[in-house]
Amino acid sequence: MLRAAGVGAGDEVVVPAFGNVEIAEAVASAGASPVFADIDPVTYCLDGSSVEAALGARTAAVVVVHRFGRPADMPRLHELGRRHGLLVLERAEIEDAHDERAQRRQRAAYLDAKLRGVRTPDGGDGHTYQQYVVRVPGNGRPDRDAFARAIRGRGVECRVPVKTPVHRLPGFRRCVSLPETERAADETLALPVDASLTKREMQRIVAACNTLGGLLEPALG
Structure with a gap:
């Protein structure tokens, strides 16, 4: 997509560091340079203000990745693209069946109501819960x-969804301040929310987490 749009050598492309390295690798494969912007701590997707701060004279495009089933703020990012004359590309997550999404949302609602001691995900803006990502408060x-x-x-x-942000990986190491990205990499944990989970399995998740949750700071909200 980048090559087809004429993005290549000498260009910069703004990408997230919170996620897989494949996006940065694709930018490099096109001959351009990845520039990392911070994420919104609620959606885990690119933050518009951080993207705008990362723009420079050589910026040609922004690649937006939707995370965990929670879409990015595309109206804001498209507005940025129009204002600065940038290509805005989206990396969408794999589509799945409506019934499966509905069952995941049902299980996510159960976890939202029952979990203590972890910060549950924000369920706004059409969250499909491809991953149910909580934050573990503390150190x-x-x-x-x-x-x-x-x-x-x-x-x-x-599972830990992002073990090392891309701007900390060899080959893409950058001296850039991405506090929300690094905080999310240190605190996030994906709990099971598969449509196949039974009620007993859901209860086991809650019991295991809440047994430990009392030792941590209270959940926010």
């Missing part, structure tokens, strides 16, 4: 990792 990565080990020990599968 960042050490507490998040200890929490993950503990609930795995209680039979709950979970």
Whole structure:
């Protein structure tokens, strides 16, 4: 898509650092240079103000990645593109069946109502919960990792969605301040929310998390 739009050598493309390295690699493969912008802490997608701050004379495009089933603020980002004459590309997540989305939303609502001690995701703007991502409050990565080990020990599968932001990886290392990206990488944990989960399995998730949640700061909101 970048090559087809004429983006190449000498150009810069604004991309998120919170996520997979493939986006930055695609920019580099087109001959352009990736420039990293910070995320919105609610959606985990590119933040419009940070994108605008990252623009320069060589910026040709912005690549927006929707995260975890929560869409980015596309009206704001398209407005930025129009104002600055930039190409705005979207990396959409895989579409899935309506019934599956409905069941995930049902399970997410159950977790929203029952979980204590973790910060549950914001469910606004058509969230499809391709991943149910919570934040583990406390001392960042050490507490998040200890929490993950503990609930795995209680039979709950979970995963760290972004272990290392792209701007910290070899080959793309940048001296750039992305505080929300780094905070999210240190605090986030994806809990199971698959449509196939039974009520008993959902109860096990809640029991495992809440047993530990009392040792952490209270959930916000």
